[in-house]
Amino acid sequence: VQLQASGGGLVQGEDSLRLSCATSGRTLSRVAVGWFRQAPGKVREFVAATSRNGDSTAYADSVKGRFTISRDNAKNMVYLYMNSLKPEDTAVYYCAASPAYGRSDYYTLTRRGDYGYWGQGTLVTVSS
Numbered sequence: 805v806q807l808q809a810s811g812g813g814l815v816q817g818e819d820s821l822r823l824s825c826a827t828s829g830r831t832l833s834r835v836a837v838g839w840f841r842q843a844p845g846k847v848r849e850f851v852a853a854t855s856r857n858g859d860s861t862a863y864a865d866s867v868k869g870r871f872t873i874s875r876d877n878a879k880n881m882v883y884l885y886m887n888s889l890k891p892e893d894t895a896v897y898y899c900a901a902s903p904a905y906g907r908s909d910y911y912t913l914t915r916r917g918d919y920g921y922w923g924q925g926t927l928v929t930v931s932s
Contacts, residue, residue: 805830805901805921812897812926815889819930823884825899825923833857833877835921836904836913839884841895842925848898850914852884857909867893889930896925 811823825837838853852873853862861873872885882899900919904911913919 807923809899809923809926812928814929820887825882827880832880835901837882838900841897843895853912855910860910862912891930891932894930898925899923
């Protein structure tokens with residue numbers, strides 16, 4: 805699976821932004837997808853995840869209620885809608901994919917080690 809994240813940029817606090825993750829090489833409906841982020845000097849952390857069938861989602865507590873993950877399997881696209889952005893959301897955002905073998909279609913993966921395919925990242929900078 806190849807993944808290409810895009811949509812990052814410089815925004816002000818409380819602004820909104822939509823990140824996109826274009827996938828190829830494998831039918832999107834056969835993989836679970838997640839978004840992670842890595843701030844300078846910090847470890848990469850989980851942000852949001854969607855199950856293979858898109859019916860289940862999971863979010864980090866820090867973004868719950870502000871971010872929404874969605875997927876369009878027909879277009880092989882996954883999105884991360886980010887609202888009410890805060891300076892602490894500043895990071896490089898990565899999308900990742902996993903076939904999630906042995907898991908139900910409703911299963912969401914929230915650990916970095918669960919994912920074997922990663923995009924190159926897109927930088928989001930939120931000014932105060």
